[in-house]
Amino acid sequence: MLLQLNNVFKTFGGIVAINNLSFEVRNNQILGLIGPNGAGKTTVFNCITGIYKPEKGTIYFDGKNITGLKPHVISKLGIARTFQTIRLFPSMSVAENIMAGRHTKCRQTWFDSLIRTPKYFKDEKENWLKIKYYIDLLKLSEYTTSIVSSLPYGLQRKVEIARALASEPKLLILDEPAAGLNNKETQELVDLIYQIKAMGITILLIEHDMDMMMSLAEYIIVMNFGEKIAEGIPSEIQSNPQVIEAYLGSE
Template sequence: MAKNDLVLENVTKKFGGLTAVDRLDMEVCQGQIYGLIGPNGAGKTTIFNCITGIHPCEEGRILWKGDDITKLPPHRIAAKGILRTFQTIRLFPQMSVAENIMSGRHVKSSQGWWHGIMHTPKSRRDERENWLKVEEQLEFFQLHEFTVQPVQSLPYGLQRRVEIARAMAAEPSLLILDEPAAGLNDKETMGLLKLVFRIREMGVTILLIEHDMDLVMQLTEKLTVINFGKKIAEGTPAQIQQNKDVIEAYLGSDDDD
């Protein structure tokens, strides 16, 4: 039986009088590609923000490998191996591809600030190791030819690849992808599909939000569907496709006419 890596228990998030996430339970198993879907405004990104510590939840708890991470700040959650990308790409536009990927390594550094200033042996070892990891990501994501280019000069699809490479440079156990196919053409989307499978083969658990339903159904092993912050369905892609509550949430019911 697969072990649960990430567990959400009764998670609730409110903004004033609005309940964005309402008593959500969810379990993501180790090595799984898990999808979180729902109509626009359903609360999906808010859930990701709660998991990664950006938004504290009012009720419930979030467990990672058995540890309660509900109240931890984002940098400590990242240090535990939970890394994410964003719906809107957040890179350093004037920095090179390699430098952007290197920025993802900060959560792995164990040296104090004085090591860098004094250029100690520990600092030099750390820098060598970091650049080796950057080199691995450049190779894995096929970005070598763009190593020294500023990311703002790259087309959108390549920028998305750089963003995922930066997250992978931190050696995540859980990679959270927020609409990774947004803005991609058909060829880029197919490349993303293959890339996510390759990342999973490395032992990384993947949790994603995605509006491209064809991609979701090909990629994920299990799905949670939410609407107005509430879970309305959970199951395999085949089960979700046949679920009347999901169909109603996306397409509306006859009573809505």
């Protein structure tokens, strides 16, 4: 098991955001996390990646207790993520933004970079070869030197995913990656996620596009008001009365 959440509990000013949530993510699985707005999904992601520390419960990644660790430590262990609202460095180029994702993989020290040692040049060459690989994978070659803020939203989303992949994660967390994308871009995203899985990377996904989620996820966790109300394969989730009530309400 790659990721385990055990009875995770998180509040904000007395409001319960996550209530004793437990679930597991298997190696090389695409697992979907769904629920109405305000269900606590992004808070779960923030607890996993160290932005928030849960008051109770434990989070294990690859056999290690990561509960409350700093985000950069968790990133170095092999978890990368994208955000609901794209967070790039707007005045930097596409290549520079993706290179920012390599910071946990750099082997040079500040001294190496200061005096340009052989170790610095070797590390820089290896890193730029990796960046080129991800640029090619996401079909961003013609935009390599473009300032990222000048690109349309769909391309910026690709850059953010490429930056996350540049850290060579074991687990990639995607928070509503299809938000704001048109149908063509959404299909390209689905194809990309399958490619990422084929690379041996596990994917944890929040997405409000239910057609996309039901076709893509192998297993789904459903949240409502901070609690898990259902889990199962897509066909089970689609017919679950509690899930239908959470999304549509009941008389």
